[in-house]
Amino acid sequence: xxxxxxxxxxxxxxxxxxxxxxxxxxxxxxxxxxxxxxxxxxxxxxxxxxxxxxxxxxxxxxxxxxxxxxxxxxxxxxxxxxxxxxxxxxxxxxxxxxxxxxxxxxxxxxxxxxx
Amino acid sequence: xxxxxxxxxxxxxxxxxxxxxxxxxxxxxxxxxxxxxxxxxxxxxxxxxxxxxxxxxxxxxxxxxxxxxxxxxxxxxxxxxxxxxxxxxxxxxxxxxxxxxxxxxxxxxxxx
Numbered sequence: 001x002x003x004x005x006x007x008x009x010x011x012x013x014x015x016x017x018x019x020x021x022x023x024x025x026x027x028x029x030x031x032x033x034x035x036x037x038x039x040x041x042x043x044x045x046x047x048x049x050x051x052x053x054x055x056x057x058x059x060x061x062x063x064x065x066x067x068x069x070x071x072x073x074x075x076x077x078x079x080x081x082x083x084x085x086x087x088x089x090x091x092x093x094x095x096x097x098x099x100x101x102x103x104x105x106x107x108x109x110x111x112x113x114x115x
Numbered sequence: 116x117x118x119x120x121x122x123x124x125x126x127x128x129x130x131x132x133x134x135x136x137x138x139x140x141x142x143x144x145x146x147x148x149x150x151x152x153x154x155x156x157x158x159x160x161x162x163x164x165x166x167x168x169x170x171x172x173x174x175x176x177x178x179x180x181x182x183x184x185x186x187x188x189x190x191x192x193x194x195x196x197x198x199x200x201x202x203x204x205x206x207x208x209x210x211x212x213x214x215x216x217x218x219x220x221x222x223x224x225x226x227x
Contacts, residue, residue, distance in 0.1 A: 004158070033214065042121075042219040043159070043204060056214055058116075091158055102147060102208065104215060106158030 002026065004107035006092050012113045013082055021077045021110045025094030032075050033095075033104060034067060038088045046090075049075060082114045117142040119207050121218025129226055134192045136221045138205035141186070145207040148181060148188045149215065153202045162203075163190070195225045 005024040013019050025032050034046040045059040049069045060066070064082075069075040079086055089111045093104040118141040128134050140148075146167040151159035165172045165179045165188065172179050178191045192199055202222050206215040 035217075043206075043217040045214050045216060048214045059214075093158070102215075103149070103161045103164070104151075104159075106151075106160070108156065108158050 004092055004094055004105055006090075006107035006110050008110055009108065010111045010113075012115065014115050015084060016081055018078065018080045019082055019112060021079075021090050021092075021112070023075045023077070023092030023094075023107060025073060025075070025092070026105055027073075029094035029096055029105070030072065031095045032069060033093045034075070034077050035091045035093065036088045037091055037109070043091065046077070079112075082112075084114050087112055087114045117145060117207055117209060117216040119205060119216050119218040121205050121221060123221060124219060125222045125224070127224045127226065128195050130195060130197060132195055134195050134199070134223055134225075136190045136203055136205065136223075137187065138189070138207075138218050139185075139187050140207040140216075142207070142209050143186065144209040147208045148179070149206050149208075150179060150190050151204045151206065151217075153204065153220075155201075159204055192223075195223075197225050197227050199223060200225045 007022045032049040035043040047057040047067050051072050052069050064080045067077045089109040091109045093106040095104050121138045149164035150162050152162045153159040163174050163177050163179050165181050176193045181188045202220045204220050205218040208215045
């Protein structure tokens with residue numbers, strides 16, 4: 001079956017531009033997570049959705065970062081006025097949600113390069 | 116909030132040897148401890164997990180141990196093979212369905 005799909009896989013942008021990263025979770029998965037992975041670093045939590053609401057957005061680095069999820073499915077992570085330090089791989093994951101094993105299924109990520 | 120420390124950051128072993136990766140966590144309320152394997156250019160994938168009511172779990176060549184008192188958990192890989200080469204992440208979670216907090220990762224290299 002289809003896994004978690006992320007687009008674009010690669011994005012190169014200029015400093016100051018806005019970018020949108022998209023995540024298509026596994027069908028039926030109610031929980032959706034965004035993580036950031038900088039070169040040689042671990043997975044930094046950004047935000048978590050249960051359905052369309054975000055119970056935990058504590059990891060968003062600044063007000064330039066926002067995310068939304070519509071229809072309990074697709075999510076978009078938006079970074080406004082990008083900075084060079086935003087360069088990283090942005091990983092999306094989905095899971096069946098609370099009450100289950102909680103296994104996270106990750107996409108292959110969107111690699112963002114800010115020049 | 117939860118903080119997870121992972122050691123070592125890199126590990127090189129000969130094929131057939133064992134590999135051990137260790138993690139500590141800070142939040143005593145954490146009750147779920149998964150391990151993920153990330154191959155180059157891929158997203159992380161769950162390889163084994165353990166819950167706080169269990170001290171050890173095995174799956175073929177992989178085992179995980181948990182010491183709740185010391186807030187330590189470890190991944191053990193026996194009879195390593197070149198295909199075990201990857202980055203391994205430990206993680207911890209306090210609330211079911213909530214966020215996972217990951218360690219910094221261990222790059223394991225298995226030399227033939």
